[in-house]
Amino acid sequence: KQEVTQIPAALSVPEGENLVLNCSFTDSAIYNLQWFRQDPGKGLTSLLLIQSSQREQTSGRLNASLDKSSGRSTLYIAASQPGDSATYLCALEGGANNLFFGTGTRLTVIP
């Protein structure tokens, strides 16, 4: 069974800092990896999706990388803003339409 780990569980940074969130997984046989954002009491919003054959994806201030050989993905957030405060979840699709989620990193950006 796929195990997905996100470290750290919580992170606080001052506004303007660049930061990296980490995701590690145990089974490299994946279809894709996704990063989601979840605001308190809300559903999940997809940020980036990296197909298995890709190494990275970028959207605005966000850049996600995927290294299947080492079982790692990172989400890089540039010039962080208070509005970036949320919980960030990574999820891997391993086939059979099954997403395996990490437990998330709760990010707080301090003004």
Add this chain to the structure above:
Amino acid sequence: NAGVTQTPKFRVLKTGQSMTLLCAQDMNHEYMYWYRQDPGMGLRLIHYSVGEGTTAKGEVPDGYNVSRLKKQNFLLGLESAAPSQTSVYFCASQTGLETQYFGPGTRLLVL
């Protein structure tokens, strides 16, 4: 275009009671999913459907049943609620290789 909606938003049940959670999507997506989210455990897949009239078990299906009689609706039923089913339930839908779109969640408390 409402996306994915869930009914109800919050519910309190007594042990042994039954209820149905409704998920509706207006994006003509083939695939639909039910997840539960518990503190410290991440989201886990309960059941999913790859098309109208089809359902399949996910990671944690025990105690739940589902039906997909119409393409746009996916129902999750609890026949005899237990305190262990206290959770936040999320529905999602998907088409092809795109990301999953999530609803806002239903908070269920079983006393």
